[in-house]
Amino acid sequence: MQQKQNSFYIIAITFVATLGGLLFGYDTAVISGAEKSIEAYLITELGLGSLVHGATISSALIGCIIGGIVSGFFSSKFGRKHSLIIASILFLLSALGSAYPEFLFFTKGEPTIALLITFNFYRIIGGIGVGLASAVVPVYIGEIAPANIRGRLVSFNQFAIIFGMLVVYFVNWGIANGQTLEWINDIGWRLMFASEAIPALLFCLFLFFVPETPRYLALNEQDNKALAILTKINGPKIAKNILEEIKQTVTVSSGKLLSFGKTVIVIGILLSVFQQFVGINVALYYAPRIFESMGAAKDASMLQTIVMGLVNVVFTVIAILTVDKLGRKPLLITGSIGMAIGMFGVAGMAFANIIGIGTLIFIIIFTASFMMSWGPICWVLISEIFPYKIRGQAVAIAVAAQWAANYFISSTYPMMMEFSGGLTYGFYGAMSVLSALFVWKFVPETKGKSLEEMEHIWKKTSSEQHQII
Structure with missing residues (x-):
């Protein structure tokens, strides 16, 4: 019975963490449904060329690079769990801001360069969330999971990424199906981006119910909390041995990169x-x-x-x-x-x-x-x-x-x-x-x-x- 409870606890934690992977896939693929509407806006409304179109479509990748770079600072300074909470908030802001970029200027959405810059800003914000989640989610799962099933649980993150892409393809199709091109270019693309707010909000809420990783807690001298989590996952006998191993590496290691x-x-x-x-x-x-x-x-x-x-x-x-x-x-x-x-x-x-x-x-x-x-x-x-x-x-x-x-x-x-x-x-x-x-x-x-x-x-x-x- 104890083993089943442990398994359920580990799976539940992994499920919550891999919502970050799902949002990774969702955010990077949501642009596919809105791509034609963005092209029409840029070329027809603003008279811009394909170079700006390509830069707008790929702007989230810039955020991904930034998110990857800052992930080390965030995960070390604020912890793995709180870094994921920050990522979930970035996903939420990106979803709503990309859907309604004119809200920042309190305008009715008239085509302007400022509006385009604001849209790209929110896409970059989402990209930072993707970069942050892509770095922290595998680390979080890897530090929580027992060694014998760690590879399997971390691999679930890749499944969640691919599944997130599939989900958003169907969401985009469902929004556009049976609608006129004018409606899609006016409203439909907004709903596609806004739809990401639902999994982003769920991810944020669920994260408050999962623990910080025991290795991060041990590093920050919170041994009792670390032992409690390790005990719940591995059982009391193994937990003490794992904590001892963690404490030894924490004690003898220096923090320099090389x-x-x-x-x-x-x-x-x-x-x-x-x-x-x-x-x-x-x-x-x-x-x-x-x-x-x-x-x-x-x-x-x-x-x-x-x-x-x-x-x-x-x-x-x-x-x-x-x-x-x-x-x-x-x-x-x-x-x-x-x-x-x-x-x-x-x-x-x-x-x-x-x-x-x-x-x-x-x-x-x-x-x-x-x-x-x-x-x-x-x-x-x-x-x-x-x-x-x-x-x-x-x-x-x-x-x-x-x-x-x-x-x-x-x-x-x-x-x-x-x-x-x-x-x-x-x-x-x-x-x-x-x-x-x-x-x-x-x-x-x-x-x-x-x-x-x-x-x-x-x-x-x-x-x-x-x-x-």
Whole structure:
């Protein structure tokens, strides 16, 4: 009976935390339904060009980079729980502000540059919330979860991100279905952005009922609270041992970023960069355009995108079920090989100028391979590999690098495609091969290890490097 109560408690905490992941996906994808309305507003009403259109659509990514950078300060200064509460408030402000940007000026929404700047401001605010949540949610779950199921629980965050994207696609469709273009351009796009306020408010309210992580509490000399939470999760006997391990690492660790050497920081950054350089967000953001450019009609391209979305969910579930059984490294290497096959296949089809079902099959192989490996497991490793005293700073650097790589890959895709479609997809395939070699050579296996055991590994590595020097 005690075990069931513990399991329910852990699952409940994880569910609340992964609402941050759902909002991550929701906020980044909500723009897709309003994109045409924004284009009409910018070009028809304000007479601006495609450059401003592209900057407006991607403005949230700027906030994501900022959110990633500041996440270390927030999570260390205010705690993991309160950082997530701040993120939820940012999501709420972004939802309402993006829907009604004219409220700040008390105008009726006449087209003005000031109104456009205000809209972008609120989108950046939402992006900061995304960047903050993307860094803190995996850390929060990783510090709460028992070692034997930690990978599975952190992987739920990736599932929540993908699920959030699917939810908002259906919400956008439900708002626009059967309505005139004029109504969508006047009211519909506002409702799409405002709809995010509902999960944002629920996320904020639920967070008041979950605990701070025991590791953060122990670091701040709140041992009784930390022990109470550990006891509720792991039982009294194990809880005392875990707290003792935590206290030892807290006592002996220094808080300097490079106190465990450069290797762990470089590995964290490269995990984040490879996750984006394999081209996944090109496949997700530009899927309809990819299929249209390869000969699919507009309706068919949207249907193929939905098929990709379902594949994403199914293979993310596979990762959740296997990450604590098979380990992180085997899944990452297998996924990299699958991604390479998928991207080289698409590149070959592009070079041969062949348009057909084969392209869709190769893209599905690529996305399925990513979702069962690099999608969720990169976040798992980022939450696990960094020693506690530098975790906030190190995760912030890794997440900021990830969003910067995301922005770079997404923004260069159209230009690369104009040069050569085959070379573009071949580049992503080459990155997939390099990611496999990187994991095989440099990334440690973390399956079943406590966060404190990982800290001892990096201490040993750092000590050996100093002896060599």
